[in-house]
Amino acid sequence: MESFIKDYDKIIKKQRTLETNDPLDRLIAVVNEAKEKIRADPSSVTSSLAVLGKSIKTVSNGILEEQKEIQSSLSKYSKAIDKKFTADMMAAINPHAFDHKENILRSTIAMHFIRQGNFEIGDTFAKETGLTVPDSMRHQFMEMFDIVAALKEDNLEPALQWATRHRSGLEKRSSTLEFKLHRQRYLQLLMGRQVQEAIAYARKNFAYFGNRHTQEIFRLMCSIIYMDHIKTSPYADLMAPNTNADIQHMFTRDFCSLIGLSCDSPLYVSVTVGTQAMPTMIKMASIMKAKKTEWSQQQELPVEINLTDDTKFHSIFACPVSKEQATEENPPMMMGCGHVICKESLQKLCRGSSNLRFKCPYCPQESMASQAKNVYF
Template identity: 35%
Template sequence: MEVNSIKDAFDRVSKKQKVSSSKSQETIEQINQEIQQALSGIQAATNSEHNLILAGLKAKLKEIAPLGQLETTQKEQNVAFSKYIKLLEKNFNPDISKAYRNVDFDLHTVNQIVASHFYREGLFDIGDSFVNECHEESIVERKTHFLEMYKILESMKTRDLGPAIKWATANHENLQNNGSDIELKLHRLQFFEILQHGRTEEALKYIQTHISPFGDQHLPVIQKLMGCLVYVKKLNSSPYSHLLSPNHWAKLAHELVQQFCIIVGESYKSPLGVTIAAGLQGLPTLLKLANVMSGKKQEWQSMKQLPVPVDLDKDFQFHSIFVCPVSRDQASENNPPMLMSCGHVLCKQSITKLTKNNITRPFKCPYCPTEVEMVQCKQLHF
């Protein structure tokens, strides 16, 4: 795919559109100017001169030929746009079914994934309709979890931290095991809500009751909160004004969703959404592979491993992988990555081929002049 040629074609269309818009606006302004001059002339002239002025306006409009100018610029734009469409059709195959691979899906699992996606996104009515249509009652428990989560988030939008604090208190041990301090952050926000209303004594009592138990591990945080009490009437201009930023609410809501999903055993991101997003990125490579394989009269769908790498963003890399730079094979239990004495890494099968199955036979590293022996190679564990 010639990305540069597509970009150049797009730039040409964009340029034509700007030129067309500019010329059209110029023509309209010219016509408006002539009409305004004619109206001014009519208002200042006698009745006998009106026809003469209108005749002059008609002659000027004929000379300008607005329709001809507009048609010319529009025609040039349409030609450029038509070429761009043809270029897209040439480089992008609209028949994405070629990248489809026959896989036996478990319908029950697929239904659960789809229904869970609706509930995860807060689309509870749609989720209920889908569950009723496919008779997947076992998914209702997930709905209960996400319903609780969205009620907490809705309360946070109105600055009501009660439900969030109640949930964090009930899951205190789980949050500690996860290394999360979200419970303290919620109490800190609640403290500022009290303090911003000028209720100093209530804010101090809140620290003593709800925040002081975290003092063993978060003493600097408590010290800052105590310092805020001095500036109760001018918090916005105090050294602690950054703690009042609305960004803290957004970040805390984001963290709450993450911790909530971990505790109820759900992934933070929708599996369906991640799968579709990854598929969209990999689709061009799969379509190109399907076209190449069909030209060679080979069936790529029967392959256990794709012959080409599918590059995806780091967001889709959930565990470390290693692809041998020599064989282009992805490392596996039977073909693990091996660290050579020179510091370079190859898969075990590639090293075996280089030694010709002789573990004591030295071989040259493909990437540096170092002589390496297989017995010196160490297996890497990711």
């Protein structure tokens, strides 16, 4: 990678050289110089234009040479990257992954447009592919984007009204959105030097949250003392510049949660996960190709893919006996001793008989398949 970094630095250096010595500025200077000569001595038009033509040609040739140099550097850099990274991404792609699943893919794309606020594009795509986007879903996301747009303009009222209407649902999810909105509104009044209005607002709205946010409410009320220089006070964190963006994200997350959806669209998550998994998949494919082997399992990958926390949505159980990931057809089963293995492993241990006693693979206790219970994560 060091060689790539050096080549990249060379390109950046040449680009900066061009920026400091702007070719257009040089051409303008040549033209202005000719104009001044003609203005000072109108009889020198012919000679001045001849000199101007030569000067323009000289500057143009210089510009072309400079451009050739930077283009040559870019071309060499691109070829070096292509030569170094020769991974064949097609080897890690299953061309039949979406066979007979076209409607699912189209629906996912249409819903992605809706969830991004591109309602017109989403409706057009759905119409052209013969899909029907539920009006209720469309109206819900239209409401969400209207509220987000208001938050971007520091208008908290629509979000406060929504949070008040959905207070019970937010509390079930231990969300602090409603309090954060009231907190932000209080600070808006305080920064607008509407001290009495801020105190009245706090008395009206903070009492409901007193048991859960006592310390924070104390800090909010004490911050009035430092109103004139709060940014250099012990309460400067109350005026963090990213507070509004955090509230927008929190609102979007809670809004989607209340209608049973994740904060990010399935298409975005799928692309993100695919990008994270691609290097591992390419390496796996190259090893299998070299060894002339094929992966026979259809429901799981032969390697572990490390994903970020925001792309993990449910627990995964891998059988300690077979080392295979549990599926709906092969669910995890808890034996009488409390240890858990997959159903297929359990059937092998009991040899197909539900009343045959067998020893647990992890403790001395004996169990029977009839005693085993399904485990749900």
